[in-house]
Structures are given as C-alpha cells and as structure tokens.
Amino acid sequence: YMLHPLFDYQKSNIPAYMQPSLRMEDLEKMVCCLPNLMNQKIIADFLDSKCSQIDATAEDIQKEISLLEDYKKSVITEAVTKGLNPDAEMKDSGVKWLPKIPKHWKVIPSKWLFANSDIRRQTGDEQLTASQKYGIITQKDYTAKENAQIVLATQGLEKWKHVEPNDFIISLRSFQGGLEMSEITGCITWHYVVLKAQKKVYHKYYKWLFKSARYINALQGTCNFIRDGQDLRFSNFALVPLFELPLEEQQQIADYLDSKCSEIDTLIADKKRQLDILADYKKSLIYEYVTGKKEVPVKDF
Known part of the structure; x- marks a missing residue:
C-alpha cells in the first residue's frame, strides 16, 4: 500500500466555510492507504460478499425478533381476554x-x-x-x-x-x-x-x-x-x-404473563445482542481489510 494525502484542499471545490470544525493544517497531515486498482477491486469484492452474508444473517435475526414480539402480543391478548x-x-x-x-x-x-x-x-x-x-x-x-x-x-x-x-x-x-x-x-x-x-x-x-x-x-x-x-x-x-373476573383468576393470569413474557423478553434481548455482535463484527471486518491489516485469502480471489 502507498500513503496518499486524504484531502487536497487546493484541488477541491469545497469552500473553507464548509469545514468549520476541521482546520486545513490538520487535513494536510492526514493520509490514507492507497492500494493499486487490482487490490482495490479484490478487497471491495471480498467485502461485498462477506458483508452481504452478515446482512442476510442480521435480517434473519431481525425477523426472529419481530416474530417473538408478535408472539408476545398474542400471548398477552389471549390470556387477558380469554383466560x-x-x-x-x-x-x-x-x-x-x-x-x-x-x-x-x-x-x-x-x-x-x-x-x-x-x-x-x-x-x-x-x-x-x-x-x-x-x-x-x-x-x-x-x-x-x-x-x-x-x-x-x-x-x-x-x-x-x-x-x-x-x-x-x-x-x-x-x-x-x-x-x-x-x-x-x-x-x-x-x-x-x-x-x-x-x-x-x-x-x-x-x-x-x-x-x-x-x-x-x-x-x-x-x-x-x-x-x-x-x-x-x-x-x-x-x-x-x-x-x-374472580380475583384469584386475575392473579393467575397476571402471574402467568409475568413469567411467560419475561421468557420472551430474554429471548428477544439475546437476539438483539446477536445483532450488536454482528454489527461490530462487520465494522471490524471492513476496517481490517480496507486498511491492509488483513489480506484477502487466496481462496476468496
């Protein structure tokens, strides 16, 4: 990889007032990694594939969360209206x-x-x-x-x-x-x-x-x-x-829902943690490959 200026203010059409919180002298000191075009394509194609897989998994988990939330609503409605x-x-x-x-x-x-x-x-x-x-x-x-x-x-x-x-x-x-x-x-x-x-x-x-x-x-x-x-x-x-309805039955229904909905909420919380883990993994994956910390495996070329 070659180091390359991140931003060339002199060649930019962006006026200075558009960058009020970033000084020009700071911009001039910043550099980025610049692999050759072939490596850029290899990395981009690899990340397209990997991130697509991650996004598909995340979408499946989100559907599971939605199903659990709908199930919870159904459990509550059935119990409080039918006993x-x-x-x-x-x-x-x-x-x-x-x-x-x-x-x-x-x-x-x-x-x-x-x-x-x-x-x-x-x-x-x-x-x-x-x-x-x-x-x-x-x-x-x-x-x-x-x-x-x-x-x-x-x-x-x-x-x-x-x-x-x-x-x-x-x-x-x-x-x-x-x-x-x-x-x-x-x-x-x-x-x-x-x-x-x-x-x-x-x-x-x-x-x-x-x-x-x-x-x-x-x-x-x-x-x-x-x-x-x-x-x-x-x-x-x-x-x-x-x-x-009888007080005893009111308590039975409430106790059942306290327990059942707690179980469902625990499952939903676990699924949301999985989404957080996937999101962090995706960010880490992108960072490591675009910065050259990791190289695309030969088998994925």
Missing part, C-alpha cells in the same frame, strides 16, 4: 371490541371499575414521567436513562396530580401503547389522567389488559386523534367497557 383455560365455556359479551368472553366473566362499565383521580400534588412528590419504554418513572431517572435534558417544572405545580403505586396513567401516547401502571409515588402533569381502582382488583391483571393489542385498538376507536389532534381523556377511557 388460561382453553376449554372454558364462552358467551356473547355484547361488547364490540371483544364479542366473546368466558361465561363466568362480567361486563362492567370502565368508570365503575376505575375512577378519575384529581388528588393534587403533595409535599415531597417527585415529578414523574409516563414512558412506554420504561413505564412510570421519575423525570430524573428518565433523564439518566435517556441521557436527555429535561427541565423540571417550577411553575404551575399546584395543578399537578398525585400518583400512588397501582394507579394507572392515561398519557398523551396511550392511544398508541396503552395505559401505564405506576409502581411509585410522585406527581404527574395535569395534562394526564390518573385512574384509581374503585373495586378490589389485582392491578397487574389490568396492567396487562391495558397493554394488550385488543384494548389499545378499542381505545383508538374512541376518537380520531390525527384529525382532531386532541388528548386522550377520561371520557375516551369510559367508552371502552371492561371485564370483571
């Missing part, structure tokens, strides 16, 4: 979004089961954020996880709503990803709706129900968000009837 007994007798529910339910389940207006809480922020409440990625977490934690810059509110806090564990939050994006259940105490902006159970329930069952594809579709059907540009309100929530 765990495949032989359970079903009945007409009279509800559009879920026509058939187990015979011993009851249809109940959602506002009878969960009420709109308007308890205001209390002294010591940390500011929370509703995230589909992390659930309900403090804004400080969200900032740390996302490496984002979030300015904590200092005005209008008297309007913020108090949140307690097992409260459900209707956020600006609930029509896309369902409702979030809080596991911590704090306060959240008054733009959101806080729901508190009015009857004894096993909250984690409804946590899974409110994240199911069937329920989200039903929630989306209550309003044309794109056209109207409006927030999701308690009135939308109230338009989607819910189901009441």
